[in-house]
Amino acid sequence: MIDKTISVLALASCLLATPALAQSVNLYTTREPALLNPVLEAFTKDTGIKVNAVFLKDGLQQRVQAEGANSPADVMLVVDVGEINAAADAGITQPVKSAVVDKTVPAALRGSGDSWVTLTQRARVVVVSKDRVKQDAISYDELADPKWKGKFCIRAGQHPYNNAFFAAYLARNGAEKTETYLKALKANAARKPGGGDRDVARDIQSGLCDIAIINTYYIGLMSQATNEQKGWYEAIKPLKTSFTGGGTHVNVSAAAIAKNAPNRDNAVKLIEYMLGEKAQTLYADGNFEFPVNPDVKEAAAVKLLGALTPDTLPLGDVAKNRKAASELVDKVGFDN
Structure with missing residues (x-):
């Protein structure tokens, strides 16, 4: 033992x-x-x-x-x-x-x-309202589309989950495009970035937002909940999510x-x-x-969410860009 x-x-x-x-x-x-x-x-x-x-x-x-x-x-x-x-x-x-x-x-x-x-x-994927959004796949770039204005929810940009995601976006696209992207996400936000990943599912259920980004394991944990979180899970649909020309951020x-x-x-x-x-x-x-x-092939996450195609960007490159991504989040006032 x-x-x-x-x-x-x-x-x-x-x-x-x-x-x-x-x-x-x-x-x-x-x-x-x-x-x-x-x-x-x-x-x-x-x-x-x-x-x-x-x-x-x-x-x-x-x-x-x-x-x-x-x-x-x-x-x-x-x-x-x-x-x-x-x-x-x-x-x-x-x-x-x-x-x-x-x-x-x-x-x-x-x-x-x-x-x-x-x-x-663990993947960071887009989830949408099962009732109000009719699509099955999305690119991370599409989160910046003005059609989501007032409908997008996300936890704080400085949280490590989002910092790593923004660092990956930065490594792929450069500082200028990443700054523009962050400004567009902020403009689309239905509320001030904050709370936890499960909170964005709650806010989709309530109608506050239609689209959000979340770590996949929270979807799995909510699927097994015996409290109100089961309803949050039932209100959302995870989309096949990827970088343009790439895979899913992990x-x-x-x-x-x-x-x-x-x-x-x-x-x-x-x-x-x-x-x-x-x-x-x-x-x-x-x-x-x-x-x-x-x-x-039979892991619980695969059964629930389907097979994962991780992005091929080396994770070492993500780590190297985290400080710069954090600075961009502050520059655009993402969490304000």
Whole structure:
């Protein structure tokens, strides 16, 4: 069984003080324990390798840097491309050298020099009123069409979900076009950008807006709700969404091997296991995320929303443009 962390500090101290076991691997992660534990328990059962998991709310990169060469961290697992790319840029990762990774994960979903690897994907897609909008597909550019004036809802532009989306748009289209795009979205807004992704579904149900943008896993979670959110889900229709001439924008959960990993071989084994069909199904279904392994056809998100065609823009390029995208959001007063 997996050691469930009661005190992060206590476990980290224990790991620092205890020599690494031959059949163990130390995981630092910002993911929720409930999402990861089923996969980690299956890994231990199938491989005999014990997982020492340290669950952190934030500050993962800073902790590994502070621990330095004596850090017990083998694998770092986070939920945002910006965060994992920052870890690579900080020099606290090492290349993930694996034939399984090379075969399973497209280059666009890996860091430069294989410094990190995507495990699951979540798409940011357009949803519309099931009753008032009659179309099945849309490009992100179409959100700027004046026909949506007073009908578009979105959470804050500085929220990480939208920051990553705007960074992808910027990487594809340049600053001038992105600034124009942001101004058009703001002009189309039915209300001040804010709230959460589920709130835009609520606002579609109420008639405040007809069209919005949302992360796919919220659609899945609302589909299983037993409260008012089930009605929000039933009021919306997700559209096949893509960049003009490209695919759907995704963010990811991703893993990297720590630079000073004491159990590097087991770190590789854990990452490879998490890319296998069994683990991909367990992991992806826990939060309605899309598996990165193309052989997994029966994931809950795929059944509910259809197959995902992720954009081929390297996610490393998205991460590099996040600061500039944030500055453009402020420049146009998007959240004002």
